[in-house]
Amino acid sequence: MTPRRRVVVEPRTILVWSTPMLPANVEAALRVALSHLKRLADVRYAEVRYVAEETEKLRVKDGRPERAATARTRGAGIRVLGARAWGFACSARLDEAGLVEAAESAARVARASGRLAKEPILFPERAPAAGIYATRLAIDPFLVPLEDKLRELDAPVRVLLAGGAPVRSAEAWMEFRRVHKHLFTTEGTEVEQALTYGACGMHVIAASDSGLVEKRSYPTWRGGDGFQGGYERVRELGLAARAPELRDEVVALLSAPPCPEGPRDLVLASDQVALQIHESCGHAAELDRALGEEVPRGGGSFLKPHDLGTFRYGAPIVDVVADATSDGGMGTFGWDDEGTPAAARPIVREGCFVDYLSGREGAASLGRPSTGAMRAETWNRPPLVRMTNVSLEPRGGTLDDLVADTRDGVLVCTPVAHGGISGHHVQRGFGVNDLRLHFELSCEIAWEIKRGKRTRVLRNPVYAGATPDFWRSCNAICGRDAWRLWGIEACAKGDPPQLLPVGHGAAPARFRNAVIGSSRERAGGAS
Amino acid sequence: MAPRAGQLLDLCKEALVAAGEAEVEIYAELRTRGVARFAESVLGQHMELVDPIAVVRVARGARVAEASTSRLDSGALIEAIRQAARLARVVPETDGFPGFTGEEPPGEAPPRLAPQTAACDAERRVDLLAGVFDRARAAELVAAGVLETAAIAAVCATTRGCERAHDATAASFEMWASAGANGARGYGGHAHRDVDALRIHEETERAIRIASMSRDPVALDPGAYDVVFEPPAVAEIVERFGAIAFPASAIADGTSPLAGRIGESVTRESITIADDPLDPSELGFGAPFDREGTWRRRVPLIERGIARGALYDRAHAARAGTRSTGSAAPLPRAGAIAPASLAMDGGDAAGVEELIAGVERGLYVCRMHHVDGLLDPRRAVVSGQTRDGLFLVENGRIARAAVPMRFECRVLDALARCDGMTRARAAIPVRRGRGATIVPAIRVRALRFDGLGRAALGEEAVR
Numbered sequence: 001m002t003p004r005r006r007v008v009v010e011p012r013t014i015l016v017w018s019t020p021m022l023p024a025n026v027e028a029a030l031r032v033a034l035s036h037l038k039r040l041a042d043v044r045y046a047e048v049r050y051v052a053e054e055t056e057k058l059r060v061k062d063g064r065p066e067r068a069a070t071a072r073t074r075g076a077g078i079r080v081l082g083a084r085a086w087g088f089a090c091s092a093r094l095d096e097a098g099l100v101e102a103a104e105s106a107a108r109v110a111r112a113s114g115r116l117a118k119e120p121i122l123f124p125e126r127a128p129a130a131g132i133y134a135t136r137l138a139i140d141p142f143l144v145p146l147e148d149k150l151r152e153l154d155a156p157v158r159v160l161l162a163g164g165a166p167v168r169s170a171e172a173w174m175e176f177r178r179v180h181k182h183l184f185t186t187e188g189t190e191v192e193q194a195l196t197y198g199a200c201g202m203h204v205i206a207a208s209d210s211g212l213v214e215k216r217s218y219p220t221w222r223g224g225d226g227f228q229g230g231y232e233r234v235r236e237l238g239l240a241a242r243a244p245e246l247r248d249e250v251v252a253l254l255s256a257p258p259c260p261e262g263p264r265d266l267v268l269a270s271d272q273v274a275l276q277i278h279e280s281c282g283h284a285a286e287l288d289r290a291l292g293e294e295v296p297r298g299g300g301s302f303l304k305p306h307d308l309g310t311f312r313y314g315a316p317i318v319d320v321v322a323d324a325t326s327d328g329g330m331g332t333f334g335w336d337d338e339g340t341p342a343a344a345r346p347i348v349r350e351g352c353f354v355d356y357l358s359g360r361e362g363a364a365s366l367g368r369p370s371t372g373a374m375r376a377e378t379w380n381r382p383p384l385v386r387m388t389n390v391s392l393e394p395r396g397g398t399l400d401d402l403v404a405d406t407r408d409g410v411l412v413c414t415p416v417a418h419g420g421i422s423g424h425h426v427q428r429g430f431g432v433n434d435l436r437l438h439f440e441l442s443c444e445i446a447w448e449i450k451r452g453k454r455t456r457v458l459r460n461p462v463y464a465g466a467t468p469d470f471w472r473s474c475n476a477i478c479g480r481d482a483w484r485l486w487g488i489e490a491c492a493k494g495d496p497p498q499l500l501p502v503g504h505g506a507a508p509a510r511f512r513n514a515v516i517g518s519s520r521e522r523a524g525g526a527s
Numbered sequence: 528m529a530p531r532a533g534q535l536l537d538l539c540k541e542a543l544v545a546a547g548e549a550e551v552e553i554y555a556e557l558r559t560r561g562v563a564r565f566a567e568s569v570l571g572q573h574m575e576l577v578d579p580i581a582v583v584r585v586a587r588g589a590r591v592a593e594a595s596t597s598r599l600d601s602g603a604l605i606e607a608i609r610q611a612a613r614l615a616r617v618v619p620e621t622d623g624f625p626g627f628t629g630e631e632p633p634g635e636a637p638p639r640l641a642p643q644t645a646a647c648d649a650e651r652r653v654d655l656l657a658g659v660f661d662r663a664r665a666a667e668l669v670a671a672g673v674l675e676t677a678a679i680a681a682v683c684a685t686t687r688g689c690e691r692a693h694d695a696t697a698a699s700f701e702m703w704a705s706a707g708a709n710g711a712r713g714y715g716g717h718a719h720r721d722v723d724a725l726r727i728h729e730e731t732e733r734a735i736r737i738a739s740m741s742r743d744p745v746a747l748d749p750g751a752y753d754v755v756f757e758p759p760a761v762a763e764i765v766e767r768f769g770a771i772a773f774p775a776s777a778i779a780d781g782t783s784p785l786a787g788r789i790g791e792s793v794t795r796e797s798i799t800i801a802d803d804p805l806d807p808s809e810l811g812f813g814a815p816f817d818r819e820g821t822w823r824r825r826v827p828l829i830e831r832g833i834a835r836g837a838l839y840d841r842a843h844a845a846r847a848g849t850r851s852t853g854s855a856a857p858l859p860r861a862g863a864i865a866p867a868s869l870a871m872d873g874g875d876a877a878g879v880e881e882l883i884a885g886v887e888r889g890l891y892v893c894r895m896h897h898v899d900g901l902l903d904p905r906r907a908v909v910s911g912q913t914r915d916g917l918f919l920v921e922n923g924r925i926a927r928a929a930v931p932m933r934f935e936c937r938v939l940d941a942l943a944r945c946d947g948m949t950r951a952r953a954a955i956p957v958r959r960g961r962g963a964t965i966v967p968a969i970r971v972r973a974l975r976f977d978g979l980g981r982a983a984l985g986e987e988a989v990r
Contacts, residue, residue, distance in 0.1 A: 067862070068618045070610055073597035075577075087649070088574040092597055105575050112649035113563075113573040116657060146617050211905070293566040295712075296671045296703050380576055433912070495564055495673055496576070 021180045021192060022050060026094045030076060033099035034184050037080060040107055043186070045081040045123060048103070049337060050074075050094075050182040051379035056142065059173040060153035063161060066171070068146070075379035078102050082110030084117035090380040122364040128188030129341060133334025135196040136327065137230025141176040144231050149174060152234065153202075159243035160204040166251050168213075172202035173222070174234055175489070179378075181337075189339035197330060197501055199489050200234045201225035202243065206250040214253035214459060216246045216444055220271035221415045226330045226487030226501055233328070249445060252457045258518035259446050259461035265409030266463055266514035267402055270478075272443055273392060273506035274486040275415040280467040281313075281320055282390040282502070284436035285347050286373075286493075287356035287363065289385075297495045299434035302467065303353055305366055311353040314471030317395055320348035322357055324372060324388035329503030330487030331388035333375075338383060340372035347390065351472070359385055377498035384494045389485065391505030395477040399508045402476055404452040410516055411454060412461045414444040440464040460518045470511055478507035531557060532680035532692035535599065539581070539684040542604035548612050550586035552627040552685045554818040555579075556858065557599060559678050563652045566671040568660045573649060580858060582818070585611035586627065589620035625845035627819070630688030634822025636815035637807040641721035644696035647676040651722075655700075659731050663704055666735045672702035676722050683820035691816045698722035699956050703915065704734040706742070711928070713737025714894050714915035716759065718956040718963055719809060737893055737916040744928035747919060749977040753889030755882045755920070755947075755970045762955035762964040763895040764909055765800065765869055768938045769964075771904040773802070773828050774854070774864035775837040775847060784907035784939055785834045794942035796832040797874060801825055802854065803965065804867035810954040812962045813868040816853060823853030823867055840864050873967035874948025882947045882970040884923040890932075890976065891918040891925055910935040932976040944972040 022030075030048050037046040052074035059067040075092040076099055087110030091102035153172040160170035177197045184190055203217040219225050219237060227233045268276060288294050289301040303311065314320075324342035326332050333342050338360050346354050356362075359374035362385065374383040403411065433439070446461035447454045483505055490499035539553045557579045564572040581604055582595045592614030594607040652674050663670035676698045683691040699718040705711060714737065715730030756764075777783035785793065804813025804823045816822050819841050827835045838854035839847065843864060856863035876882050883891055893916030898909060910933065917929045947970035954963035 065618045067593075068614045069593040069595070070614065071595040072603075072607070073580075075597065085570060086572065088572070088576075090575070090577055092577060092579050092599070109573045109575055109649040112653045113570045115653055116570045116660060118569075146614065150617070291567070292669070292671070293571055295566060295705070296673065296701065380578060382572060382574060434914070496560075496562065 021194060022182050026050065029094060029096040029099045030182070030184055032096050033078065033103040034186065036100050037103050037107060038186050042083045042111060043080055043107055044083065045186055046106070047079050047183060047185040047338065049077045049376070049379065051077070052180045053177060053378060054142065055175070055177045057175045058149055058153060059171065060150060060157050061171040062169055063154070063157060065150055073378060076102065077376060077379045077382065078106040079382050080106040080110045081121060081123055082107065082114050084114035084120045085110050086121065087111070087113060088382040121361055123361050124364050125187060126339065126360065128185070129335055129339045130190050131334060132192045134194040135228050137196055137232070139231035141196070141198055141231040142178065152239070156202050156239035156243040159240060160202065160247050163204070163206065163247040163251055166206040166208065166254055167204060167247065168207045169205040170202070172239055174198065174200040183335065183337060183339055185339055187339070191335045191339065193334050195228060195333065196230060197226060197228050197489070198233055199226040199487070200237055200239070202239050202246070204246055204250050206254055208254045212254055214250050216250040216253070217414055218242050218246050220486060223490060224271060224274065224415065224486055224488055226489040227328055228330055228332050228487070229328050249457070253445060253459045256457040256459040259410060259458040259516060261517040263513040264516055265406050266511045266516055267406060267409055267411040267449065268509055268511070269399070269411065269413035270482060270484045270506045270508050271414055271486055272412055273509050274504035275441065277320065277390055277392055277504045277506060278387070278488060278491070278502070279441070280436055280439055280470070281347065282387040282504070284467065285357050285390070286385045286387070287358040290356060291362060291365070294493065298493050299436070302435040302437040307353050309352065309354055312351055312472065313348045313353040313468055314351045315474045316351045317477055318348055318351045318471055318474055319346070319393035320390060321345065321393060322347050322371060322373065322388045322390050326389040326391065326485055326503060326505060329389035329485050329505070330489065330501035331390070331503040336372045336374045336383070337376050338370065338374045340370045340374070342388070343372055345371045357385055357387060357390070359383070375500055377500055381494070381496070381498050384498060386493065386500045387491065387502040389503030389505060391485070391503070392477065392507065392509065394480045394483040394507045396479040398482050399478055402478055402508055402510055403449055403454050405476065406449045406510060407451055409449040409510070410446050410458065410461060411449055412443040412446045412463065416442040416444055436467060438466050461516065462518060463514050463516045465515055470514070473511045473513065474509055475512050476510040478509065483507040532682050532694045535680050536682040536684060536690060536692040538599065538601060539604065539682055540690065542601050542608065543684060543686050545601065546605045546608040548585055548608055548686070550627060550686055551608055552584045552683070552819070553581055553604065554683045554858070555581035555599060555681070557680045561647060561649060561652055561676045563656060563674045565656065565673070568663055568669045570653070570656065573652070575649065581607065582858060583607040583611050584627070585615045586624065587612070587615040589624040590615045590618050591621050591624055592618050621842070623842060623846045625841050627685040627687050628683070628689040628821055628841070629685070631822065634815055635805050635824070636693065637805055637811055639693070639695035639720055639812065639814070641696045644676050644698045644720060644722040645678040647698070647722045652676065655727055659702060659727065662731050663735065666704065666739065668704040668706060668735060668738055670702060670704055672700070674700050681814055683816060683818065685820060689820040691820050693814050693816065695814060696720050697812060698725050700725050700727050700730060702731055702734045704738040706738065711738055711741035711744070712915045713739070713741060714759065718812070718954055720812065724809070740918065740925070741916055741928045744930045745919070746930045746978060747932065751973040751975050753886045753970065753972050754974045755879060755886060755889070755891045755968065757879065757893045757968050758953040758966045759955050760892045760895045761871070761966040761969050763898045763911065764938060765871055765966055766964050767898050767909050768907060769866045769869045772907060773838045773866055775839045775843045776864055777904070778837045779843070779847070782904045784905060789834050789836070791834055792832050793834045793939050794829060794832045795945055797948065798829055798832050798942050798945060799872040800829040801827050801870050802838060802852070802866040802868060803870035804853070804962065806868065806870060806965065810952065810963065810965045811868065812954065812956070817855040817867070818857060819851065819855040821851040821853040821855065826852045838864050838866060868962045868965065870965040871967065873950045873952045876947050876949045878949055878951070879968045882949065882968060883920055883925065885947060885970065886920045886923060889920045890929065891920050893917070907938040908935060909938050932978055934974060934976045936974055941971050941974055944974070945969050946972060
């Protein structure tokens with residue numbers, strides 16, 4: 001087989017891969033391994049997935065590069081459905097011997113596991129898929145000179161550090177990851193994907209003489225600033241232009257009062273809605289959790305199969321869709337890792353829970369088709385049910401309209417996720433229970449809303465609730481212009497843990513009489 | 528799954544020579560793992576995994592850059608060295624970069640290899656699990672959990688003559704018995720480098736016993752309770768505390784609760800905590816060197832209640848004018864400092880029952896989760912939730928099951944109120960495959976616990 005030169009044409013880009021996505025000798029070896037599995041009498045289905053990745057991570061902290069690192073990985077994962085059970089094996093050796101050995105190993109594991117199976121696994125056949133999918137991008141981030149990238153990060157950090165004595169640390173970062181993925185199955189599926197992910201952001205930390213430490217981040221919390229696209233997305237963020245506002249906010253937080261306790265109308269900014277969806281809807285709607293398969297690690301779900309079509313998850317204005325086709329989303333792809341084509345599927349329709357994120361096996365157990373959510377982190381892990389882009393559908397109006405329509409409330413922005421910051425730790429916590437039924441989330445900043453006006457800054461806001469109660473209290477969602485697709489770079493699930501990029505589209509939304517308070521005051525009471 | 532650190536080291540040395548760069552460090556790991564993951568008494572995911580990685584650092588003077596690859600062959604390693612060298616040209620200097628580790632006399636390297644574990648295959652794992660599922664069914668419970676067997680080869684080589692190679696194995700079993708997806712649950716777990724020594728039967732029985740005891744829980748009032756923590760719960764707290772308290776970076780920048788308190792009494796006198804990666808007993812899992820090739824040693828951190836020391840990697844040690852403790856964090860946490868294997872000394876109690884006998888009204892906590900050590904690191908405020916077994920203790924006996932509760936405490940204050948520890952300790956693999964935390968069961972007086980609200984009552988509360 002001769003090396004191929006692929007040209008992928010998309011509506012706003014022309015991208016030429018100068019090297020073949022899949023070397024011909026590797027492709028031939030993958031086909032041999034698949035043929036080998038087809039010949040085994042007790043193999044009902046098998047998939048051979050080749051993955052090659054390259055990653056670049058850059059970070060500028062306090063005026064100098066803190067990290068410049070690249071990583072490459074490639075290999076193949078082989079999943080086999082035997083007579084009664086699954087088996088998975090993988091290989092970094094991509095010659096014929098290495099791949100056939102991995103294929104045999106996967107078949108052996110399936111055979112051994114079958115001894116414990118009480119009944120065969122339901123895994124309905126599907127028509128083979130074929131095609132190529134590539135991220136739409138204008139500027140390949142891996143072709144932008146390193147010096148240019150470091151300059152792009154250095155400029156905002158300098159602006160942030162110019163905030164005077166309270167500013168203790170400022171950091172900006174960007175990361176890029178390209179994944180070439182080829183899936184071959186015994187059903188005849190042959191699909192290729194070239195996915196280019198990125199993340200970029202900055203934060204600033206300020207401290208008062210009394211020991212108060214505050215942080216502000218842009219465009220949102222680190223880890224929630226991901227996208228699928230090219231370097232043009234970094235430029236669109238305009239880090240340097242937004243740095244003065246961020247610096248002013250963090251300094252203002254140091255003298256701001258804590259967020260008052262008590263039930264009030266709560267307006268979540270778009271990024272906070274994104275995390276709210278992730279924790280309380282996305283994870284809850286994962287079918288493997290609902291079926292008890294993730295109980296030991298990730299937990300279960302309060303959304304039970306008998307709830308489908310009847311359970312009132314939220315207010316009638318709440319529509320949540322799992323859309324693996326959203327342009328630029330971290331959960332966007334052409335096919336999942338079982339060969340199911342990407343699609344948009346309703347999860348919550350007019351407040352009613354209507355479907356799960358699922359794969360072919362889990363969905364079949366409910367007599368439903370897969371919603372195409374099976375993905376693996378990389379070549380040496382098997383696919384699991386993962387979020388795609390689980391998004392809240394927009395309604396109408398702007399954030400200003402929503403604030404103007406709120407008499408007495410609080411607007412909160414930017415989730416505080418786990419994680420320390422070297423040199424400074426930002427206090428506050430985060431919690432979601434096993435069933436995704438109860439949550440407590442903290443934010444970087446809040447503004448009080450009085451008689452339709454955004455007034456003083458409040459620090460350390462935290463709010464809590466029970467998921468269905470909370471979403472049932474949703475009485476306003478902003479419109480398309482305020483809707484934004486956020487990307488969580490590394491959602492952890494499974495054992496061994498797999499970190500997958502997922503997306504969440506969200507517009508600001510309002511929740512009536514939410515339980516709101518301030519986190520640090522509670523920690524201060526610890527004994 | 529054969530041992531292979533020697534071959535891997537040879538490969539790295541060849542690449543160092545062939546690449547022709549003056550200052551290079553390669554840390555490489557090859558993990559071959561068999562992971563049998565089960566839920567609802569079904570073996571749903573059974574995997575044979577290979578996790579290869581090599582992280583290359585190249586220094587041009589004090590300019591240091593990093594490249595990694597999952598291909599452990601000479602060509603890929605040389606390519607990674609060249610890639611890191613390209614990056615090193617454009618990054619600025621690292622303050623106080625001490626250079627890479629050089630040739631040193633051999634360090635202590637306790638045995639960590641069990642051939643039976645390295646040879647364990649899918650058939651054997653299935654054999655080991657068959658009894659677990661049968662026993663859970665007999666108890667009318669369902670089983671979930673994981674059995675893992677792993678062989679790990681780790682090497683470090685530098686152009687300054689550092690040559691380290693280590694082969695190890697690890698086997699672990701974790702099992703939850705429950706009445707259904709969201710019902711009462713009990714946990715049992717054990718880790719050992721020898722798969723044949725795993726206490727699978729005993730831990731299965733333990734999980735079943737706790738699940739059975741956990742039925743019909745009552746909601747308890749918030750308040751201060753005397754609490755007996757089982758080792759898995761202690762390990763969660765000690766791990767989180769260790770991460771914020773002991774790194775030299777946290778002590779230097781003032782965010783550690785031990786900052787400015789080295790030499791002071793910080794807990795009750797009975798508390799001794801060390802980083803002890805070289806524990807030669809069956810509890811020991813630590814590798815003898817860190818990712819910079821520094822030989823590890825036992826580092827006293829809190830000794831008889833007195834704060835004694837900190838953990839260093841090479842860069843922080845150079846800045847502080849001391850030597851590294853071998854605490855460069857494992858992959859992929861570049862630049863971080865982390866304990867390798869925290870170990871807390873035991874006490875005099877013959878067993879958990881003796882600790883419980885000393886509680887008039889309190890709690891018996893089997894496990895914790897969602898433990899967060901970042902609420903207020905300076906004061907070591909840690910929060911978490913109980914899971915897999917919480918019981919009300921009355922008059923020195925377990926009275927009944929309780930619904931999960933949340934706690935928040937200052938760890939040093941809690942350890943100051945710790946008045947009982949078991950002699951026996953357990954190795955808890957808080958992060959499986961990355962060593963273990965070695966702790967006893969402990970009793971702490973007057974610890975504040977709060978309810979979880981309606982979440983603790985389950986899903987019906989919102990329907």
